[in-house]
Each structure stands twice: as C-alpha cells, then as structure tokens.
Amino acid sequence: MKSIVPRYTREIPQRARLEGAKCLKCGHIEFPPRLVCSKCRHREFETISLQKTGTLLTYTIIYTPAETFSMQSPFAVGIVELDDGVRLTTQIVDVPLDELKIGKRVEMIFRLVQKEGHAGILEYGYKAVLTN
Amino acid sequence: MREVAIIGVGMTRFGELWNQSLRDIFTEAALKAIDDAGVDHIDSMYIGSMSPGLYVGQEHIGSMLADYLGVTPVPASRVESACASGSVALRQAIFEVASGYSDIVLAGGVEKMNDGEDTTYILATAADQEYEAYFGVTFPGLYAMIARAHMHRYGTTGEQLAAVAVKNHANGYRNPNAQFRMKITKETVLNSTMVADPLHLFDCSPVTDGGAAAIVVPLEMADKLKGQPVKIIATAQASDTIALHSRSDLTTVSSIGKAAEKAYKMAGLTPDKIDLAEVHDCFTIAEICAYEELGFAEKGKGGAAAESGLTALDGKIPVNTSGGLKSKGHPVGATGIAQIAEIVAQLRGEAGERQVKNARIGLTQNMGGSGGSCTVHILEAM
Ligand SMILES: [Zn+2]
Numbered sequence: 001m002k003s004i005v006p007r008y009t010r011e012i013p014q015r016a017r018l019e020g021a022k023c024l025k026c027g028h029i030e031f032p033p034r035l036v037c038s039k040c041r042h043r044e045f046e047t048i049s050l051q052k053t054g055t056l057l058t059y060t061i062i063y064t065p066a067e068t069f070s071m072q073s074p075f076a077v078g079i080v081e082l083d084d085g086v087r088l089t090t091q092i093v094d095v096p097l098d099e100l101k102i103g104k105r106v107e108m109i110f111r112l113v114q115k116e117g118h119a120g121i122l123e124y125g126y127k128a129v130l131t132n
Numbered sequence: 133m134r135e136v137a138i139i140g141v142g143m144t145r146f147g148e149l150w151n152q153s154l155r156d157i158f159t160e161a162a163l164k165a166i167d168d169a170g171v172d173h174i175d176s177m178y179i180g181s182m183s184p185g186l187y188v189g190q191e192h193i194g195s196m197l198a199d200y201l202g203v204t205p206v207p208a209s210r211v212e213s214a215c216a217s218g219s220v221a222l223r224q225a226i227f228e229v230a231s232g233y234s235d236i237v238l239a240g241g242v243e244k245m246n247d248g249e250d251t252t253y254i255l256a257t258a259a260d261q262e263y264e265a266y267f268g269v270t271f272p273g274l275y276a277m278i279a280r281a282h283m284h285r286y287g288t289t290g291e292q293l294a295a296v297a298v299k300n301h302a303n304g305y306r307n308p309n310a311q312f313r314m315k316i317t318k319e320t321v322l323n324s325t326m327v328a329d330p331l332h333l334f335d336c337s338p339v340t341d342g343g344a345a346a347i348v349v350p351l352e353m354a355d356k357l358k359g360q361p362v363k364i365i366a367t368a369q370a371s372d373t374i375a376l377h378s379r380s381d382l383t384t385v386s387s388i389g390k391a392a393e394k395a396y397k398m399a400g401l402t403p404d405k406i407d408l409a410e411v412h413d414c415f416t417i418a419e420i421c422a423y424e425e426l427g428f429a430e431k432g433k434g435g436a437a438a439e440s441g442l443t444a445l446d447g448k449i450p451v452n453t454s455g456g457l458k459s460k461g462h463p464v465g466a467t468g469i470a471q472i473a474e475i476v477a478q479l480r481g482e483a484g485e486r487q488v489k490n491a492r493i494g495l496t497q498n499m500g501g502s503g504g505s506c507t508v509h510i511l512e513a514m
Contacts, residue, residue, distance in 0.1 A: 011262055032263060038378075058284070058382050060276035061329040062268060066253035069268040077269045079277060079377045087377040089264045102284045113267060125267065 008116070008123055015125035018052065018108060020086055021045035031086045053131065054082035056104045061097050068114050080106055080128055091127045105131045133230040135351040137361035138511070140169025141473040146342035146461030147311040154188055154244040155200045161343035161466070162201050162240055169347035170358025175234035176207040178224040180217030180241035181465035184210075186254045188247050197240070214258035214500030215414060217241060218344065218468025219507040225348040226367050235353060240345035241466035251339050255464070258501035260375040272336055272415060274376050274502040276328035279417035281382040283330065285432070288420065290330055292435030294321035296416040297334050297458050299444055304455020306445075306485040311340050311461030321416075335416040340461030344469035346476070354514075362476045365401075365493075366510035368394035376502045383432075385418065385503035388425035392497070395508035396427075401493070403427030406449060406510070408478055408488045409495040410471035413456040422497055423451070426508075445486060453478060453486045468498035468507065479513035 013019040014032040021033035025042035031050060036043055059078030062069070069075070076092040078100070092100060093111065106128040113125040142164025144157050152160070158179065166174070177198060185191045191210075198208035211221040218241030225239035245251055255271040256264075264274070282288045298318055304310035321334035347359070354361035370390035373379055379386060396402060403426060411426070413419035420434035428449055429437035437443065443451035454460045454474035457467060475494035477483045492513045499506040 015266075038373075058277040058281040060269075060273045060280060060331075061326070062270055062273050063325070063329070064252060064272065064327045065268055065270060066256060066265070067250050068253070072268065075268060077267060077273055077277075079382060089260075089267055089269055089375065089377045091267055102280065123266075127267075 005121070008121070016110060018050040018126060019047055020050045022048045029084055029086050031088060050086050051083040052108045054080045054106055054108070056092070056100070056102060056106055057081050057087070058102060059092060059100050068116065076100055078128065092130070093127045094129050099130065107131045134232060135363065136226050136229045136348055137351045137354040137363050137514070138346050138472065138476055139349045139354055139357050139359040139361050140165045140167070140171070140347040141345070141476045142168055143309055143344035143470050143473050144342050145309045146340050146463060148246050149341040150246070152341065154184060154190060154193070154242060155196055157244060157341060157343040158197050158240060158242040159200050161242070161345040162238060165238065165345035165347050168359050171236050171347060174203055174206060174236050174238045174347070176228060177203070177238040177240065178209055178211050178221040180211050180219070180221035180468060181243060182212060182214050182217050183254050183257065184244070186257065187249050188244050213505045215412070215464040216468055216498045216500035216505045216507055217465040218470070219496065219498035219509065220369065220468070220505070222346065222348070222469060222472060222509070223367050223369060223507065226364060229348050229350055235350060237348045238345055239348055239469060240343065241469040242343040243463035243465040244341050245339045245463060246341050264375050270328060272328040272331055275415040275417050276331045277376065278382060278385070278421065279330055279415070282417060282420070285383050286435065288435035290322055291318055292439050293335055293416040293420070294318040295438040296413060296419045297321045299438070300413060300452050300456040300458040303445055303453050303486055304459025307455045307460055310455040310459050311338055312459050331415055331417070337414050337457035337462035340463040342461055342463035342466045342470070344466045344473050346469055346472050360480050361514050362479045363512045363514055364509065365512045366395040366399035366508070368392070368398060369505065369507045370394070372504050374501070374504045384425060385421045385499065385506070386425070387499065387503045387506035388422055388497060391506045391508040392426050395510050399510045401510065405493055406495045407491045407493050408450045408453060408475070409497065410454060410456070410474050411451055411497045412467070412499045413452055413458050414462060416458070419451065419456070426495070426497060445488070450488050453483065453488060468496070471496040471498060472509065475511050479511060
C-alpha cells in the first residue's frame with residue numbers, strides 16, 4: 001500500500017503514545033479517539049493515556065502475511081484487553097510462540113511495526129510483550 | 133410493498149479462469165440468468181464486487197458491465213460490502229422491485245482474484261486498515277482468533293473444524309461448478325500447511341474467479357415468465373464494528389444472529405422450519421459460528437454439530453450443499469448470489485446429485501470481513 005506521510009503522522013498520538021478519548025458523559029474510553037461515543041452518543045471527550053498493561057484475550061500465529069510483513073513471518077498477533085478495559089489488536093513479540101496462552105499478562109511497548117511501500121518509510125506503533 | 137420472486141439464476145464455473153476477464157465472467161453469468169428467467173430485457177442492475185479496483189485496477193464497473201451485457205442505458209451500479217457485496221446487491225434489487233419502481237432487476241456478483249495482486253493484502257482491506265491490518269493481522273488471522281477463543285471457551289477441536297471442510301468438499305464433489313471437486317479427509321485438513329494458527333490451509337476458502345446473477349421480479353409477474361419462480365420471504369441485514377477487537381464476544385460473529393433474528397421475524401419462521409442453508413464458510417470456524425447464530429445448534433455446540441452429521445447432505449438440515457465457499461470457491465463479490473443460485477436450484481428440484489429431498493424453505497447467510505456486515509435471506513419454493 002502506498003500512502004503519504006500525513007496518513008501516518010495523524011495516528012501518532014494513538015499508536016505511539018496510546019492516547020484514548022474518555023467520554024465526558026458516560027466515561028467510556030474510545031480507542032482510537034472518535035467523534036461520537038459508541039456507548040451513549042455523547043460528543044465531548046477528554047484525552048487520556050491508556051494503561052500499558054493488560055490481558056491476552058485471543059491470538060493467532062500468522063504464517064501467510066501480506067507482502068509488507070513477509071520478512072517477519074511467522075509472528076503472533078492477538079487481541080489485548082488493557083486494564084482500563086480498552087481492547088486492541090497488536091503483535092506479541094519477544095516470546096517463543098509456544099508460550100502464548102489466552103489469559104497471559106502483557107505490557108505494551110513501542111516498536112517498529114512495518115516498513116511501508118517501496119520507499120520503505122519506517123512506521124512505528126505499539127506491540128505487546130508477556131510479563132509473566 | 134410488492135412480494136418478489138427470483139425467476140432466473142446463473143453462474144460461471146468457479147476457479148482459476150485464466151482466459152476470462154472480469155467483464156467476461158460477469159457477462160456469462162448474467163446471460164445465463166437472463167436466459168433461465170426467459171426475460172427479454174432488464175430495467176436495472178446491481179453488481180456486488182468487493183475490490184475490482186485493487187484486483188484489476190478497474191472501478192466504475194456498473195457502466196462497464198452494463199456496456200458489455202449490452203443493456204445501456206439501464207441504471208447499473210456496483211454495491212460493496214466486502215464479501216457480502218453480492219447479497220447486498222440482491223437486497224437493492226429486491227427493494228427496487230418491491231417498491232414498484234422497476235419490474236425486472238438483475239442482481240449480480242463478480243470477483244476476479246487471480247490476476248496477480250496481493251490477495252492477502254486486498255482481503256485485509258475488509259478489516260480496519262489503521263488498527264488491525266496495520267499491525268499485520270490478516271483476514272484468516274481474524275477468524276483464527278475467533279477460532280482460538282471458541283476452542284478456549286467451549287472446547288471446540290481442530291477435528292471439529294476439519295469436519296466442516298470434509299463435509300463441504302463431499303458436497304462440492306457433486307457440483308460441476310465447484311473449484312475443488314475432490315473429497316478430502318480430516319487428515320487432509322489437519323496435515324495441511326498452517327495459515328493462521330489454528331487454521332490450516334484446508335480450513336480456508338480458496339482464491340477464486342467467478343460470477344453469479346439472479347433476476348428479481350414481482351411475484352405477480354412470475355407466472356407469465358419461463359423460469360420457475362422461487363419466492364423471497366425474507367431479506368435482512370445487520371452491521372457490527374469494523375474491528376473484531378471492539379466486540380464484546382470474540383467467540384462468535386454476532387451480526388449473523390442480528391440479521392437472522394430479523395429474517396426469521398419477517399418470514400414468520402423458526403430455525404427448525406429451514407430445510408437447507410448456504411452459509412458463509414470463508415473459514416471452517418465461520419460455519420460453526422453460523423450454526424450457532426442461525427439457531428441450528430446451541431451456543432458452543434457448533435463444533436459438535438459439524439461432527440454429528442446434522443448438516444451433511446443427508447442430515448436433518450443440510451448446510452452448504454453447493455460445497456460452500458470452501459469447495460465451490462469464494463470469488464468474494466459473487467458469493468452471496470451464488471448461494472442464492474444454489475438455494476433456487478434446490479427449491480426447484482434441479483440440484484442433480486446433491487438434491488435435498490422435499491426442500492421447501494432455504495436460507496442464505498453471507499457476511500463481510502470479520503462480520504462487520506451480514507445478510508440473511510429466506511426463500512420458499514412455489
Ligand atoms: Zn459515552
């Protein structure tokens with residue numbers, strides 16, 4: 001996929017700093033931030049930093065990735081529920097693949113995620129590592 | 133609103149159609165449906181196609197396909213809802229006929245997936261590009277995560293997943309239009325390459341070229357036409373979050389149940405009245421989720437249902453008599469209409485070696501992405 005730099009930079013607060021939007025009416029946390037609360041349809045939020053620790057809800061090991069990720073295969077991807085209830089999809093790294101289990105505790109870290117397009121722009125974001 | 137019927141269906145063979153372009157594939161299917169219906173014109177057409185822009189660099193296929201079908205200036209539009217594009221196109225045709233705006237509307241679907249583009253990337257565009265695909269998850273990967281969660285909570289096994297593929301290949305073996313007409317065993321599935329753990333290659337539907345079409349008319353007109361009509365007694369659609377991770381229950385595809393609930397209500401039926409179904413087995417786990425959400429099996433018992441033979445060709449409720457997406461093939465935009473073509477053939481008694489006896493009421497379930505969109509249709513023999 002080819003895209004321009006602003007498409008990447010506009011996601012930096014979420015992907016690099018794990019910033020979410022907390023609904024000022026019902027307290028639900030949206031990640032990434034959005035304009036309307038998915039729970040109560042309120043439209044005012046405050047920016048918050050998400051919890052960096054959470055639990056692995058499910059995962060897979062990708063053996064047949066899209067071309068951009070072909071150098072990384074096989075790699076683990078999972079759905080993590082952070083301790084503030086926010087869920088996200090993330091790679092799980094620095095772990096032997098057979099040690100992954102639903103329910104394992106994880107911590108979010110900052111890493112290179114992909115090299116985009118023919119120019120090879122370095123794109124960063126969060127990944128998870130096991131903590132126990 | 134007028135009652136509507138399908139009066140004609142047609143489809144191409146599914147597979148790697150190296151000598152046929154997108155436009156040829158669609159036109160072949162559309163001509164077959166028009167001939168089957170016995171109509172001399174159409175008033176309008178809708179074409180479901182997920183990604184002709186990425187697969188073959190062609191957008192604006194409404195115009196192109198009307199042109200090559202020789203029906204300009206009738207209105208012709210492409211409809212997109214990822215892998216549910218075909219059935220969503222059908223819904224537009226149903227609404228246009230039911231409203232009285234048009235009398236004869238063609239609903240088609242087409243996808244040309246084998247012209248060289250990175251299909252793993254293209255299919256993942258049905259997921260959240262910025263917050264799922266960005267991190268490397270693939271389309272099989274999303275269903276693999278549903279499968280892992282289902283296994284963890286309900287004890288579903290790889291053998292139970294494999295049973296779905298074995299059954300669908302046994303059915304597709306009897307379907308001359310199917311891409312992979314070979315019988316397989318559980319060992320074939322379990323020994324095949326891992327694609328996204330726990331899903332093996334034989335848990336996944338293939339990459340397919342193909343097209344399908346159906347002609348929708350008012351019920352009152354159906355008697356005057358050549359084709360044997362099948363009545364549409366329910367059409368329903370539901371949406372869900374684009375990202376799998378946003379959903380409260382990761383062990384299922386909730387939009388199937390939401391669409392099914394509306395469809396059963398519209399038809400005034402309960403799941404036990406369904407004689408057969410074509411469901412969206414893009415991956416084996418998806419068919420198991422469909423059993424549970426459509427009410428064919430209790431929640432968590434879908435794996436056992438697959439193994440029990442409940443849904444085999446000679447079972448209580450045969451599912452995917454066509455071979456399903458797994459064996460028949462999955463040209464994504466065409467799939468929803470090909471499911472309709474199979475149910476119409478079954479309800480007419482034209483399904484040959486795979487005919488289900490006394491089939492009166494058939495259901496189709498077609499979904500997009502990891503279930504961000506889903507449709508359910510119910511058809512009745514006349
Ligand atoms: Zn709120």
